Amino acid sequence: GGERTRAGLAALLAMQPDVLLLDEPTNHLDIAGQRWLVEFLDSYPGAVVTVSHDRAFLEEAVNRIAAFQTGSTTIELHTGGYADYVETRHKRQEAELETYKRQQEKIAALESSIDQQERTARKVEGETIDFHYRKRAAKVARAATVRKSRLERMLNSEEMVEKPRQQWGLALEFPDPV
Secondary structure (H helix, E strand, C coil): CCHHHHHHHHHHHHHCCCEEEEECCCCCCCHHHHHHHHHHHHCCCCEEEEECCCHHHHHHHCCEEEEECCCCCCEEEEECCHHHHHHHHHHHHHHHHHHHHHHHHHHHHHHHHHHHHHHHHHHHHHHCCCHHHHHHHHHHHHHHHHHHHHHHHHHHCCCCCCCCCCCCCCCCCCCCCC
């Protein structure tokens, strides 16, 4: 069972180091052991850094969360318990998705406007030899070129939001019992 783990944890906690690093501390602990650990960590005078997948333990035992996101090289710091972290992360993901959608709509509108101006300029240039109309077509073509430049600057700017990646979820289907 978890007697060796409990003994090691007890010896570590008795030393009272300034920084306590715990990796999955609730593994092999029964409910009473988990409750005791949460209460102990709550009154612990030093810093405690823990890695855990036990959401109930995290909700009760932590007041700050450092999260590593898949595909990212940064750490996101959140103040509060696990439920606060999940809510904050969800709101941030929704805001990023909304920003991405607005940017894509703006890009589509600019591209459509550029295409329409270029078609208009080509049509006028191809249909007439009248200097006045050809000069107007050149102005329309120039406006399309300016919009292309604006679109390129927008696409290359740091304000562009990449398409948010969908985090995978767990979906299980169990067959009906026999």
